[in-house]
Amino acid sequence: xxxxxxxxxxxxxxxxxxxxxxxxxxxxxxxxxxxxxxxxxxxxxxxxxxxxxxxxxxxxxxxxxxxxxxxxxxxxxxxxxxxxxxxxxxxxxxxxxxxxxxxxxxxxxxxxxxxxxxxxxxxxxxxxxxxxxxxxxxxxxxxxxxxxxxxxxxxxxxxxxxxxxxxxxxxxxxxxxxxxxxxxxxxxxxxxxxxxxxxxxxxxxxxxxxxxxxxxxxxxxxxxxxxxxxxxxxxxxxxxxxxxxxxxxxx
Numbered sequence: 001x002x003x004x005x006x007x008x009x010x011x012x013x014x015x016x017x018x019x020x021x022x023x024x025x026x027x028x029x030x031x032x033x034x035x036x037x038x039x040x041x042x043x044x045x046x047x048x049x050x051x052x053x054x055x056x057x058x059x060x061x062x063x064x065x066x067x068x069x070x071x072x073x074x075x076x077x078x079x080x081x082x083x084x085x086x087x088x089x090x091x092x093x094x095x096x097x098x099x100x101x102x103x104x105x106x107x108x109x110x111x112x113x114x115x116x117x118x119x120x121x122x123x124x125x126x127x128x129x130x131x132x133x134x135x136x137x138x139x140x141x142x143x144x145x146x147x148x149x150x151x152x153x154x155x156x157x158x159x160x161x162x163x164x165x166x167x168x169x170x171x172x173x174x175x176x177x178x179x180x181x182x183x184x185x186x187x188x189x190x191x192x193x194x195x196x197x198x199x200x201x202x203x204x205x206x207x208x209x210x211x212x213x214x215x216x217x218x219x220x221x222x223x224x225x226x227x228x229x230x231x232x233x234x235x236x237x238x239x240x241x242x243x244x245x246x247x248x249x250x251x
Contacts, residue, residue: 003030006168006198007052007087012064014047014056021047021060023222029168029215034190034199036213036230038206040250044222045202049170052200053087054080068168085112088161092173094153096145101137104145104156108164123163130196131159132189151182155189162197169193171201175208187212206246210234218242 007029014022022044029035037045050056052066054073057080065072073083085108097104105124106114114120124141128134133155137148145156154174161169171190175183190199190212203209209216210230217227218241226233226242237243244250 003033005029006031006068007200008065008067010065010067012048012051012062012066014044014051015061016059021222022051024064025219025224027217027224027227029198029200031198032194032196033214034194034201034212035215035217036209037200037202037217037219038204038209039219039245041204042221043219045217045219046172048219049172049200049202050089052168052170053084053089054078055084055089085164086166087168087170088164088166090154090157090161090169090171090174093177094150094157096148096153096156098144098146100142101145101148101156102141105159105163107160112164127159127163128156130162130189130193131155132185132192133159149182151178151185154178154182154186158186158189158193162193166197168198168200171199173202173204176204183208206234218245220245 005028009025009027012022012025013020025048037049039045047056051062056062062074066074068087097107102124105127106120109120109123125134128137133152136152145153148156175186178186187208193199201213213230215227216230216233218225220241226237226239228238234246237246
C-alpha cells in the first residue's frame with residue numbers, strides 16, 4: 001500500500017466487559033479513499049468503527065494502538081473533543097437536532113466558540129454544497145431540520161460533520177434507513193467527498209461496498225479476515241472465508 005495513511009491500527013482489541021468483540025485487528029486506512037467494512041451482524045465492524053474516534057469509551061475497553069497523525073488516540077492525554085472534530089461520525093439513523101437547518105450545520109462551530117456571522121454563513125453554504133444539499137434547502141435555512149425527508153436529513157448530518165472540518169468521516173450504515181434514491185444520492189456524495197476527506201464506512205450492503213469503496217475489509221467473529229482493494233477483494237478474494245461469505249454460504 002503506497003498511499004499515505006490516514007489511520008493505522010496495530011493489534012486493536014475491543015471488549016464489552018469480559019466479552020471480546022474485536023480481536024487483534026491491524027490495518028491501515030489510506031487517505032482520500034473510501035474504505036468499507038463488511039461482515040455479518042455481530043462481526044465487530046460497528047464496534048471497531050466506533051473505536052476510531054473513541055465513541056465506545058463509556059462501554060468498552062480498547063487495547064492496542066490506533067494511530068492518527070502520529071499519536072495513539074487511546075493515550076490518556078488525547079483531547080477527545082478535538083479528536084471527534086478531526087474524526088467525525090455519521091450514524092445509521094439520521095440524527096438532526098430539533099432546530100433550524102442553519103443551526104444544525106453550525107452546531108459544532110458554535111460549541112467551538114465561533115460566532116462571526118460571515119464565517120458561519122460561509123461554512124453553512126460550503127458544508128451544504130459538499131453534502132449535495134445546498135440547492136434543495138438554500139431558501140429555507142431557517143426552517144426546522146425535522147421537516148426534511150430522511151435522505152435530506154442524512155445529508156444534513158453529513159454537512160454538520162463537515163462544518164467542523166474533519167479529516168476522516170466515519171459512517172455507520174448511513175443508508176440502511178433510506179430509500180434507493182436517497183441511498184444513491186449519499187453514495188454520489190461520498191465519491192465527491194473523498195477528494196477532501198478520508199471515509200470509512202460500515203455497510204451490510206455488499207453492492208454498496210463494491211460500488212462506492214476503494215478498499216474493502218471483511219470481518220468475521222471479531223477478526224479481520226481480509227482487507228484489499230475493492231476490485232481485487234470481490235473478483236479474487238485471497239481467503240476462503242471471504243469467498244464463502246461473498247457467495248452467500250454464511251452471513
